[in-house]
Amino acid sequence: MPSISLSGIEDRLSRELVAAWAIAKKDVLIYYLRPGVIVGGVLFPLFMFLAFTAGKLATPVALVPGLIGITTLFSASSIEPVSVPIERRMATFDRLLAAPISLNALVLGESLSGLIYSLLIAVVVFVAALVILMTPITNIPLIVLGILFSSLCFATLGTLFAAYPTENPGDIISMVNVVRFPLIFISGVFIPIATLPSVGQMIAYISPLTYANDLIQGGYNGKMMFHPIVDVAMLIVFILLFQLIANYLYKRFND
Amino acid sequence: MEAIEVSHLVKQFGDLTAVNDISFSVPVGETFGFLGPNGAGKTTTIRMLTGISPPTSGKATIFGHDIMHETVAARQSMGIVSEISNVYTDLTGWQNMMLAAQLYRIGRSEREKNASEILKRFELYERRGDKVHGYSKGMRRRLTIAMGLVNGPRLLFLDEPTSGLDVESNLIIRDMISDLISEGVTVFLTTHNIEEANILCDRVAIIDKGHIAAIDAPERLKKTIQSVQSVEVAFLDGTSPERLDELRRLPMVNNARKEGDKFKLFTEDPTEVIGGVMAYAQTHHTRVISMTTLGPSLEDVFVKLTGLQRGGGVGAID
Structure with a gap:
């Protein structure tokens, strides 16, 4: 059995992080820094905003926290379900699988790129809401925490779904959407969780968007269901859970 | 210590046994050819030896590291060149090289030095700033091999390195393989080009239907079928x-x-x-x-051992 020392662990961790960053940088260069992808990322929350405003579901200012939550959900989990199947088809994914890194580093690298993209889009929405709607803010650190942790959480979710062994992005996107769209309605984004039927409320507790939305709502209007530590802790639990499941699935489907 | 040690390796996909109890070893510095018809189990074997696909049973070690339990350590000393030119076409040649080097955690100055030297050797240095989608098929193949060498591997897996290439790329790649061999790099070569294996390899294994049908030096294999x-x-x-x-x-x-x-x-x-x-x-x-x-050619040995029928005209083996 190979011996394990502290310096060995440090070396291994550093190797994994360097590799994860290299994979993230590659994804950003190839898939995210495209004018169409960035414009699409910004237009999506704009259209959602217009749809909900036209439907008079709430005042424009009240819509902003939920809009940021949905934006992180969709932007962070949108590219890996497309890029990974394409890389399988081009056999470039085999290059990553054969590199001297663990699957954890691979999954983290793929998720980091989703995180970067999601942060970029969320900042655009945040600044636009601040400048155009002059949205009042109660606690900026809560909004930052909400955007940061939810982006990583949903990016890892996207990477998890991308483990499905297909070379066709459509197969994965349709699966992701089956999860993403219901989350909007059961996570307190536009419909308060307290008004949901009891089954809906129970499901809300196992939705990461519930905790992300709670942090962001708290940052804007000070109203929160949970203590911020609970929200952050739950999002960390979801990130670790998605990372573990993704790791298992990539290993299982490599054959 | 052997560069590669394979012991009773088996790979099953459901009812199909793709690789059936193969054992062999490759000493350090040897050029080892792995020949077989399509579907014989060559790629599956490479995927197991590089740790991409876990074996159903059996064991493989790379420079003493168990590929399943010490995967990272085993991979650190190997370079892998896939049959398909798996380069990122939306990145430049240089960015591809940097990515490959970072996956092996090679420091900036070393990876830039290595990449420059290798790209010059492969006559790609002048085009390093161009996106790969503008490269010819031969240039992509050369870049794929260059990426496999960026970490200075002691063991190189080459899967069909010259298949379907133009003469210039073919010559550059063959020269490079010869240079690596003279530098003491262990090479595991799969190829359909039997003459290539005959020229380059110290020993060849012929795999058919998941079994190793023969394993020996090309000249000794030829002697076994003097009747042909x-x-x-x-x-x-x-x-x-x-x-x-x-x-x-x-x-x-x-x-x-x-x-x-x-x-x-x-x-x-x-x-x-x-x-x-x-x-x-x-x-x-x-x-x-x-x-x-x-006398009998290595191709004759291959045909005899695998039971293939030669084509009526040219007698090409694929």
Whole structure:
């Protein structure tokens, strides 16, 4: 059995992080820094905003926290379900699988790129809401925490779904959407969780968007269901859970 | 310590046994050819040896590291060149090299030095700033191999390195492989080009239907089938299908095929066949313009061991 020392662990961790960053940088260069992808990322929350405003579901200012939550959900989990199947088809994914890194580093690298993209889009929405709607803010650190942790959480979710062994992005996107769209309605984004039927409320507790939305709502209007530590802790639990499941699935489907 | 040590490796996909209890070892510095028809289990074996696919049973070690339990350590000393040119076409050649080096955690100055040297060696340095989608097929192949060398591997897996390439790329890659061999790098080569394996490899293994049918030095393998000698003959007035049939019926000719402007006649007794061919030329009022006797080729060994049927014309093996 190979011996394990502290310096060995440090070396291994550093190797994994360097590799994860290299994979993230590659994804950003190839898939995210495209004018169409960035414009699409910004237009999506704009259209959602217009749809909900036209439907008079709430005042424009009240819509902003939920809009940021949905934006992180969709932007962070949108590219890996497309890029990974394409890389399988081009056999470039085999290059990553054969590199001297663990699957954890691979999954983290793929998720980091989703995180970067999601942060970029969320900042655009945040600044636009601040400048155009002059949205009042109660606690900026809560909004930052909400955007940061939810982006990583949903990016890892996207990477998890991308483990499905297909070379066709459509197969994965349709699966992701089956999860993403219901989350909007059961996570307190536009419909308060307290008004949901009891089954809906129970499901809300196992939705990461519930905790992300709670942090962001708290940052804007000070109203929160949970203590911020609970929200952050739950999002960390979801990130670790998605990372573990993704790791298992990539290993299982490599054959 | 061997570069590669394989012991009773098995890979099953459901009911299908793709690799069936194979064992072999490759000493450090050896060039080892892995030959077999399509679907024989070559790629599956490489995927197991590189840790991409776990074996159903058995064990493989790379420089003493178990590929399943010490995967990262085992991979650190190897370079892998896939059959498909798996480069990122939306990145430049330089960015591809940097990515490959970062996956091996090579520091900035070292990876830039390595990348520059290798790209120059592969005649890609001048185009390093261009996106790869503008590269030719040969250039992409060269870049794929260059990426496999960026970490200075002690063991290089080369899967069909020259398949379908132009002459220039072929020569550059063959020269590079020869250089690596002389530098003491262990090479695990799979190829459909049997002549390539014959020239480059110290030993070859022939795998068929998941089993290793033979494993030895090319010349020793050829000696095992001395019965498959041949006489190559060219006539002044060409190669008609009727003549091929007539030559097949000569005494002591086991089989015959057309090879370009010549016929190749397989026999156990070349002397007898030479006499028969000269008599044939006389009775058919033609002239023999060249005639050569040949020992069995590695391709002959391959055909015999794998039970493949040669094509009627060129006899290409794929």
